[in-house]
Amino acid sequence: MSSASPSQNQPDLLLQQLLEHQQATEARERLAAIVESSDDAIISKNLQGIIMTWNRGAERLFGYTAEEAVGQHISMLAVPERIDEIPQILARITRGERIDHYETKRRAKDGRVLIVSLTVSPLRDSFGVVVGASKIARDVTERERQRLALEKANMALTRANADLQHFAYSASHDLQEPLRMVSTYSQMLQKKFDGQLGEIGDQCIRYTVEGAERMRKLLDDLLAFTRASTEEGSVLVAIDANAALDAALTRLQGAIAESGAIITRTSLPMVCLHQFQLEQLFQNLIGNAIHYRSEKHPQIDVAAERDGDHWLFSIRDNGIGIAPEYQAQIFEMFKRLHSSADYSGSGMGLAICQRVVERTGGRIWVESELGHGSTFFFTLPG
Numbered sequence: 001m002s003s004a005s006p007s008q009n010q011p012d013l014l015l016q017q018l019l020e021h022q023q024a025t026e027a028r029e030r031l032a033a034i035v036e037s038s039d040d041a042i043i044s045k046n047l048q049g050i051i052m053t054w055n056r057g058a059e060r061l062f063g064y065t066a067e068e069a070v071g072q073h074i075s076m077l078a079v080p081e082r083i084d085e086i087p088q089i090l091a092r093i094t095r096g097e098r099i100d101h102y103e104t105k106r107r108a109k110d111g112r113v114l115i116v117s118l119t120v121s122p123l124r125d126s127f128g129v130v131v132g133a134s135k136i137a138r139d140v141t142e143r144e145r146q147r148l149a150l151e152k153a154n155m156a157l158t159r160a161n162a163d164l165q166h167f168a169y170s171a172s173h174d175l176q177e178p179l180r181m182v183s184t185y186s187q188m189l190q191k192k193f194d195g196q197l198g199e200i201g202d203q204c205i206r207y208t209v210e211g212a213e214r215m216r217k218l219l220d221d222l223l224a225f226t227r228a229s230t231e232e233g234s235v236l237v238a239i240d241a242n243a244a245l246d247a248a249l250t251r252l253q254g255a256i257a258e259s260g261a262i263i264t265r266t267s268l269p270m271v272c273l274h275q276f277q278l279e280q281l282f283q284n285l286i287g288n289a290i291h292y293r294s295e296k297h298p299q300i301d302v303a304a305e306r307d308g309d310h311w312l313f314s315i316r317d318n319g320i321g322i323a324p325e326y327q328a329q330i331f332e333m334f335k336r337l338h339s340s341a342d343y344s345g346s347g348m349g350l351a352i353c354q355r356v357v358e359r360t361g362g363r364i365w366v367e368s369e370l371g372h373g374s375t376f377f378f379t380l381p382g
Helices: 006-037 056-062 085-094 141-174 176-193 198-230 241-251 253-259 275-291 349-359
Strands: 041-046 051-054 099-107 113-124 130-139 238-240 262-265 270-272 299-307 310-316 364-368 374-381
Touching: 041 056, 056 113, 056 130, 085 099, 085 113, 085 130, 113 141, 176 198, 238 241, 241 253, 241 275, 253 275, 270 374, 275 299, 275 310, 275 349, 275 374, 349 364, 349 374
Parallel strands: 262 299
Antiparallel strands: 041 051, 041 130, 099 113, 113 130, 238 270, 299 310, 310 374, 364 374
C-alpha cells in the first residue's frame, strides 16, 4: 500500500488551519462582546499610559466616548491628589505585577469624583514580554458612601449610648441622697405618729415609706444595669465561680434563712468575667428563685458543665414557674409578671443578668413550666 504524497495531504492541512482560524476569530468576537456588554469599565493602555481600547462600560462610567478617550493619556481620569498613582501603577505593571481591588478616586467627564475599585493586569505579546495593561474599573462610590454613613451613624450611636449611660448613672446616683432624706423622715414620722393620725394618716405614711423603699431599689438596680453596660471592652481575667457563688450566698443569707431554702451545688469552673458581675448574676437568679417560691421550701440547684469553648451554668428551682408566653419577656427592663403587692422588685434583675452575660458573648434563657419550677441557663467564656 503506497502512502499519500505531500501534495495529497495539503488540502486537509489547509482545511484544519482554516477551521482553527475560524474558531480563534469566533473566540475573539465572543470575548469582545463580553467586554463591550460589561457594566464595568474595561480599558487597555500601553506602557506609556496611552489608552488603546475603551469599552461601553467605560463610556457609561466616565462619560467619555471611545473616540474621545482612545489615544489620550490615562491621567485624564486622575484627580489631582491621586495623579502620582499613575506612574507607580505603570511601573508595577512593567515589572509584571498584578494589582487587585485597589480602591482610589477618578474624575468623570462632568467633573464628578468617583470612588473606583481597580484590577490591573499586565498584557503580554507572543514572546511573553509585557507590552501594556488591561484595567477593570468598578464604581463603588455608593457602596463607600453607605459604608461611611453607617460608620458615622455607629459613631453617633456610640456617643449617644455613652451619654445615656452617663446620664442614667448620674441621675440614679444623684437621686440617692434626696431619696434617703424622704425615706428617713418618712420612717421617723411613721415611728413617732403611728396610730395617732387615724387610719388614713397611717396609710399615707405607710405608702410613702413603701414608695421610697421601692424607689431606692429601683435606683440601685439602675446603677447596677449602667455599671454592667459600661464594663464592655475592659480586660477580663479568669475568676473562680465557686468564690463568686459563696459571696452571693452570703448576701442572701437572710432570705435563705427566712425561707428555709435548701441550696445544692456542683463544683464550679474558672470563667472570664468580672468578679462583682458574676456575684450579681448568682445573687439575682438565686434571689429570684427564693422570692418567687411556691408553698414548698425552695430547693435550688446550681451546676455547670462544659459546652464547647463556653461553660453552661444552670440554676434550677421548684418555684411557681413561668408560663411559656412570658419566658422571653422577663428579660426586658422593668418587665414584671406580678404586681408589687404580690411580689416586690423593680423588674430589672433579669435585664441586668442578660446585659452581663451578653457582654461576654454568652446568652441566657429560661426553661419553665407554670407551677413546676424554672431552670435558668447562661453561658460564659472560660
